[in-house]
Amino acid sequence: MNTGIWKSIRKHKESYLLMAPYLLFFILFTILPVILSFVFSFTYYNMIEPPRAVGWYNYIRLFLDDDIFIIALKNTMLFAFITGPISYALSFLVAWMINDLSRTLRSIATVVFYLPAIVGASVYPMWRLFFSSDAYGYLNGILMNLGFISDPIAWLVDQKYVLPILIVVQLWMSLGISFLAFVAGLQTIDRSLYEAGVMDGIKNRFQELWYITLPSMIPQLVFGAVMQIVVSFSVADVSIELAGFPSTEYAGETMVTHIMDYGTIRYEMGYASTMAVVLFVMMVLTNRVVSKLLSKVGT
Amino acid sequence: MFRIQKKKAGAKARRSLGGNIIIFGIIALLGVFSAFPFIFALITSFKPINELLQFPPRLIVRRPTFDNYESLFQIASNMWVPLTRYIFNTVIVAVLGTVFHVLFASMAAYPLAKHKFPGKKALFSIIVMALMFVPQVTFIPQFILMANLKLVNTYGALILPWIGASLGLFLMKQFIEQLPDAILEASRIDGANEFRTFFQIVLPNCIPAVMTVVIFQFVNLWNYAPKELIYSESLKVFKMALEQIAASDPIARMGAGAAASVILMIPPIIIFVLLQRKVVETMTFAGIK
Numbered sequence: 001m002n003t004g005i006w007k008s009i010r011k012h013k014e015s016y017l018l019m020a021p022y023l024l025f026f027i028l029f030t031i032l033p034v035i036l037s038f039v040f041s042f043t044y045y046n047m048i049e050p051p052r053a054v055g056w057y058n059y060i061r062l063f064l065d066d067d068i069f070i071i072a073l074k075n076t077m078l079f080a081f082i083t084g085p086i087s088y089a090l091s092f093l094v095a096w097m098i099n100d101l102s103r104t105l106r107s108i109a110t111v112v113f114y115l116p117a118i119v120g121a122s123v124y125p126m127w128r129l130f131f132s133s134d135a136y137g138y139l140n141g142i143l144m145n146l147g148f149i150s151d152p153i154a155w156l157v158d159q160k161y162v163l164p165i166l167i168v169v170q171l172w173m174s175l176g177i178s179f180l181a182f183v184a185g186l187q188t189i190d191r192s193l194y195e196a197g198v199m200d201g202i203k204n205r206f207q208e209l210w211y212i213t214l215p216s217m218i219p220q221l222v223f224g225a226v227m228q229i230v231v232s233f234s235v236a237d238v239s240i241e242l243a244g245f246p247s248t249e250y251a252g253e254t255m256v257t258h259i260m261d262y263g264t265i266r267y268e269m270g271y272a273s274t275m276a277v278v279l280f281v282m283m284v285l286t287n288r289v290v291s292k293l294l295s296k297v298g299t
Numbered sequence: 300m301f302r303i304q305k306k307k308a309g310a311k312a313r314r315s316l317g318g319n320i321i322i323f324g325i326i327a328l329l330g331v332f333s334a335f336p337f338i339f340a341l342i343t344s345f346k347p348i349n350e351l352l353q354f355p356p357r358l359i360v361r362r363p364t365f366d367n368y369e370s371l372f373q374i375a376s377n378m379w380v381p382l383t384r385y386i387f388n389t390v391i392v393a394v395l396g397t398v399f400h401v402l403f404a405s406m407a408a409y410p411l412a413k414h415k416f417p418g419k420k421a422l423f424s425i426i427v428m429a430l431m432f433v434p435q436v437t438f439i440p441q442f443i444l445m446a447n448l449k450l451v452n453t454y455g456a457l458i459l460p461w462i463g464a465s466l467g468l469f470l471m472k473q474f475i476e477q478l479p480d481a482i483l484e485a486s487r488i489d490g491a492n493e494f495r496t497f498f499q500i501v502l503p504n505c506i507p508a509v510m511t512v513v514i515f516q517f518v519n520l521w522n523y524a525p526k527e528l529i530y531s532e533s534l535k536v537f538k539m540a541l542e543q544i545a546a547s548d549p550i551a552r553m554g555a556g557a558a559a560s561v562i563l564m565i566p567p568i569i570i571f572v573l574l575q576r577k578v579v580e581t582m583t584f585a586g587i588k
Contacts, residue, residue, distance in 0.1 A: 005417075008416075008417050009417070012414065012416035012417070014410075014414075014492065014493040014494070015410035015414040015416045015493070016410075016416070017494075018406045018407060018409055018410050018493060018494065018497065019406070019407040019410055019411070021402075021403045021406065021407075022403035022404055022406060022407035022462075022463065022468060023407065024463075025403065025459065025462040025463030026426075026429070026463035026465065026468075027463070028444075028459075028463065029434075029441060029444070029459055029460040029462070029463045030429050030432055030437065030460070030463050030464070030465065031425070031429070032440075032444060033432075033437040033440035033441045033443075033444055034432055034437060034440065036440045036443060036444060037437070037439070037440040040440065040443065045443075047443070047446060094326070094329060097322050097325065097326050098326060100314070100319075100322075101326075107575060107576070109326065109330065110575060110579070111568075111571065111572055111575060112330050112333055112334050113329070113330065113333050114571065115333060115334065115337060115568065116333055116336070118518045118522075118567045118568070118571060119337070119518075119522075119563070119564035119567050119568060120336075121522045122522075122538075122559075122560050122563035122564045123336045123337060123340055123560050123564065125340075125545050125556040125557065125559070125560055126336045126339050126340045126343065126557065126560060127336065129343065129553060129556075129557075130336075130339065135354055135355075136352065136354065136356060137356075138356050138358070141354060141355040141356040142355070142356075144355065145355040172332065172333065172336070175333070177466075177515070177582075180578060180579065180582045181582045181585045181586070183579055183582070184578075184579045184580070184581075184582035184583040184585070185582070185583065185585075185586065187579070187583070188583050204315070204318075205314060205318065217586075218586070219585075219586020219587055219588045220585065220586040221586075222586065222587040222588075223585050223586050223587045226427070226430050226431060226587065227430070229431060230430065230431050230433055230436070233431075233436070234433065234435045234436045236435070237435075256435065256436070256438075259438070259439055260438070260439075263438070263439035263442065264439075264442070264527045269439065269443055272439045273439060273440060273443075276436075276437070276439055276440060279436065280431075280432070280436075283431050283436075284428065284431070287428075287431065
């Protein structure tokens with residue numbers, strides 16, 4: 001038995017050798033951290049003393065004794081299950097709408113819509129200036145000039161406004177890699193399917209979308225969903241850059257900002273790892289459910 | 300009668316004029332929303348100080364000037380290390396992180412796409428799942444690991460996690476899979492081993508995918524600037540330096556901050572515009588079956 005395994009490894013030596021350099025980095029910097037966070041989640045670890053086992057304490061503390069984690073969880077759920085699906089649908093709809101444009105126009109549109117995803121992070125100061133709390137802030141300036149408000153509103157400080165603004169900015173950045181996959185996928189659908197569809201009595205573009213386009217794009221839709229899950233569950237930068245770290249009354253706290261708080265400021269690595277584990281589990285489960293749902297498209 | 304209408308519609312189902320107008324309107328509106336912050340940054344960066352502090356603020360610039368860019372570089376050149384040092388660091392991180400990722404990921408993608416070996420299926424499903432475990436999500440355990448490997452405050456902290464990123468491998472594998480087996484067979488019959496086949500046949504036929512992975516990787520490395528991983532001024536990348544300048548005095552340096560935003564957004568935009576066609580070509584194969 002054992003020699004059989006060795007034989008087959010020897011036989012496929014070249015395959016494994018080709019993969020070795022990549023796998024070294026992949027295992028060390030992607031897989032090992034995930035495993036480590038499972039291990040550290042059962043410890044108290046402050047990076048100075050060696051980790052001390054604490055059993056399920058971190059998990060109990062997380063759900064029963066950390067009010068801010070509950071806020072973070074709620075906000076992350078909001079980004080994952082409300083903003084995320086909207087982003088995903090928007091990515092698809094925009095890709096679908098620009099698909100009928102001419103080649104040049106479609107290229108220009110692709111660049112314009114994809115811009116926020118690649119360089120959005122460089123423009124956070126502009127959003128801060130736009131939503132600035134004083135009268136120099138553009139939104140305040142415009143609204144005061146038009147007479148809608150008489151005093152400037154602290155958009156990024158006031159708890160009422162923080163989360164809606166973060167959602168708007170997050171939506172602005174939402175046409176990412178999934179959008180590109182949709183743009184590409186739409187162009188490869190077999191034209192004869194559309195012709196056959198017309199023969200079969202498809203009358204308008206919406207029927208065509210549901211009965212022909214979407215079912216032909218399931219692989220891209222699944223890939224897009226994975227990418228969307230990554231973006232939605234890891235919302236953090238936008239909150240840190242716009243609402244501050246921590247944000248007022250933790251109004252803009254997400255799971256990743258909460259992890260950063262415990263990991264990089266309080267150095268409670270065990271507790272931060274526990275939250276990371278919860279985040280991983282949530283992402284993997286969501287991925288499972290979404291893939292199941294997508295296999296039902298067009299039926 | 301019915302027949303004629305269908306023929307007019309051509310290959311696709313009927314597009315009503317009203318629908319076309321509505322759709323075009325929506326695209327235009329969303330496009331303006333998408334581009335607005337960039338145009339806003341560009342305009343703000345050219346505003347002289349009196350226009351920056353004007354009330355009510357205006358969205359246009361009356362007398363454009365380069366003052367903000369000049370003052371940005373002045374502040375930058377008065378910092379502890381010369382500006383060129385930050386640029387040098389950025390180039391090192393972006394180039395090493397991109398070259399090694401593209402090389403290793405495409406080498407690994409070839410057997411995953413074209414060879415049969417034990418463990419292949421399991422390995423690929425782990426890689427697909429790992430598409431979700433990007434460095435932003437695994438930051439803390441990675442940070443613990445880096446600290447224990449004494450990698451914090453080295454170039455390695457910024458580069459190494461991205462070399463093993465899974466998106467590049469996934470895209471390369473999907474692309475290589477659709478290459479015809481015949482060209483590989485021809486090379487093998489000539490007596491080439493798998494390494495030679497990879498470098499002489501596979502890689503030259505994967506240029507669109509390589510370009511695409513280069514863009515994604517470059518953009519990721521360009522935007523990745525976690526303060527926790529680098530604290531020596533002499534190792535910081537360009538983005539960290541510009542952010543420090545803009546953040547140190549947000550009101551007085553509003554103009555300089557806008558100029559910094561503009562400078563930071565230019566390289567990724569240029570690269571994406573130049574290579575856009577290749578990206579779309581590659582993404583055609585990106586689906587998960």
